[in-house]
Amino acid sequence: MRLPVGVKVGVFAILVMAIYTYYANSIPQIESKPPEELSLESGKVTPAQLVKAGEEIYRAKGTCEICHRIGQKGTRAPDLAGIGVRAGKTRPGLGAKQYIIESLLKPAEFVVEGYPPIMPAVDKPPIGLNRSELWALTAFLQSLGGGVDVALDDIPTTAGASAAGGAAPATVKLPGDPKAGEAIFAGKGACIACHKAGKVGASPVGPDLSQIAKIQTPDYIMAKILDPAGMGTVAGFPKGVMPPTFGQGLTAKEYVDLVAFLLTLK
Ligand code: HEC
Ligand code: HEC
Known part of the structure; x- marks a missing residue:
């Protein structure tokens, strides 16, 4: 044939x-060489410090800017301006905080219409954020238009398990x-x-x-x-x-x- x-x-x-x-x-x-990790689990931290740490992670270790821009359309991923409010209206029954956390940990289950499913789970390699970093990053995203109320306990304890020390990368x-x-x-x-x-x-x-x-x-x-x-x-x-x-x-x-x-x- x-x-x-x-x-x-x-x-x-x-x-x-x-x-x-x-x-x-x-x-x-x-x-990969494990990049420097942020740990906030022990100390006290104010929402403002948390947002600042999250912004650092957004720009540096998170490499989010490879795909996202804040306040600029037409890139390969959604504009994250206003995500702090928008996130609360995207999925019925899911609050802004939960939606943001879910989009970071399980991007494939929350594919925004009109975009390719290319976002990696940010607690897995190559990005590999730990729980503290996810906490700060969520606070930063909430601050884009919304109020910051995320607590460390909102981040599943299973998240970032591979990034938080443990076995050396093979x-x-x-x-x-x-x-x-x-x-x-x-x-x-x-x-x-x-x-x-x-x-x-x-x-x-x-x-x-x-x-x-x-x-x-x-x-x-x-x-x-x-x-x-x-x-x-x-x-x-x-x-x-x-x-x-x-x-x-x-x-x-x-x-x-x-x-x-x-x-x-x-
Ligand atoms: C005629 C120019 C051209 C050639 C030849 C070309 N590319 Fe590209 N490539 C681009 C442009 C422009 C972009 C950015 C726009 C886009 O994403 O499509 C890109 C994007 C990429 C990206 C994504 C980078 C990122 O940061 O996500 C990879 C990977 C890549 N190219 C690999 C290759 C490889 C491997 C080859 C050879 C087999 C190749 N390209 C040949 C123009 C080219
Ligand atoms: C390789 C490209 C890529 C990288 C890197 C990436 N994303 Fe994404 N992201 C996307 C794409 C594409 C979408 C839309 C499709 C989807 O929902 O999966 C998205 C969706 C999102 C959403 C949901 C947006 C909405 O409007 O509902 C959030 C929040 C988000 N990303 C945050 C981040 C953060 C924070 C980082 C860095 C830690 C990051 N992304 C890294 C490509 C990427």
């Missing part, structure tokens, strides 16, 4: 994704060959035409990928290469510029090697 090329290509892309996702899921977790065994992937990045993939990645390349057309493994999950990076438009557009960059044809142009090995290279960038 002869299949149209489009179907073959689609099946191929899905197969590659499936294999790679299997690998990605069978490895314990991406190696080292990853990547299925691809990062060296070969670097060659694809600079050569056949021509990513270098638009992206910088560490010492490779200098083009400012697309985002600098030098820290991409620190700020994005392997699943997102894999999907972005195959379907750039489907994964939303990085804030501040033009839509539709990243070619949607890499799934067809690269062999499975080249793709896996390329992803392995990108996962070394942190």
Whole structure:
């Protein structure tokens, strides 16, 4: 039976994704140096201090600004201006505080209409916030238009369990060959035409990928290469510029090697 090329290509892309996702899921977790953690569980803290700590987390460790802006539309994720009030009206029966906490811990269950389901659970790697940090972050989000009344006890004790110390992060065994992937990045993939990645390349057309493994999950990076438009557009960059044809142009090995290279960038 002869299949149209489009179907073959689609099946191929899905197969590659499936294999790679299997690998990605069978490895314990991406190696990363645990960033500094905030602990507020012992001391007393005022709502104002909490909001300030939360704002820091929003801008730095939380890497929320990769996708969100406050007071600016048209990025790949909802504008968070006014979320402190809006959150109370989004889901019947769910208060603002609960809605905010749920959107941070289980983004996949609360996908805002019109946006791709790309938000990572923020208490899991790569972001990996602990309970104190989630508490402060929730206070900051509440402060965007609403009143701050979140208590540490509102954050489930199971949240951020992996980030709050415990076992040291395991080292990853990547299925691809990062060296070969670097060659694809600079050569056949021509990513270098638009992206910088560490010492490779200098083009400012697309985002600098030098820290991409620190700020994005392997699943997102894999999907972005195959379907750039489907994964939303990085804030501040033009839509539709990243070619949607890499799934067809690269062999499975080249793709896996390329992803392995990108996962070394942190
Ligand atoms: C990779 C991109 C990405 C990152 C990083 C990210 N988000 Fe999101 N976020 C989204 C997208 C897309 C949505 C809308 C779809 C959904 O609800 O899952 C969303 C939804 C939300 C919502 C619900 C908004 C609403 O209008 O109901 C909140 C709150 C939120 N994010 C907060 C955060 C915070 C805080 C951080 C940082 C700790 C963060 N997000 C990191 C992409 C991201
Ligand atoms: C013609 C220019 C162009 C080429 C070639 C290109 N990209 Fe992109 N890329 C972009 C632009 C522009 C964006 C930001 C807009 C968007 O999100 O689509 C982007 C976004 C990305 C992102 C998301 C970054 C983030 O912060 O979330 C990744 C990952 C990426 N590109 C990887 C690649 C890889 C790997 C290749 C080579 C196989 C490649 N790109 C080739 C232009 C390009």
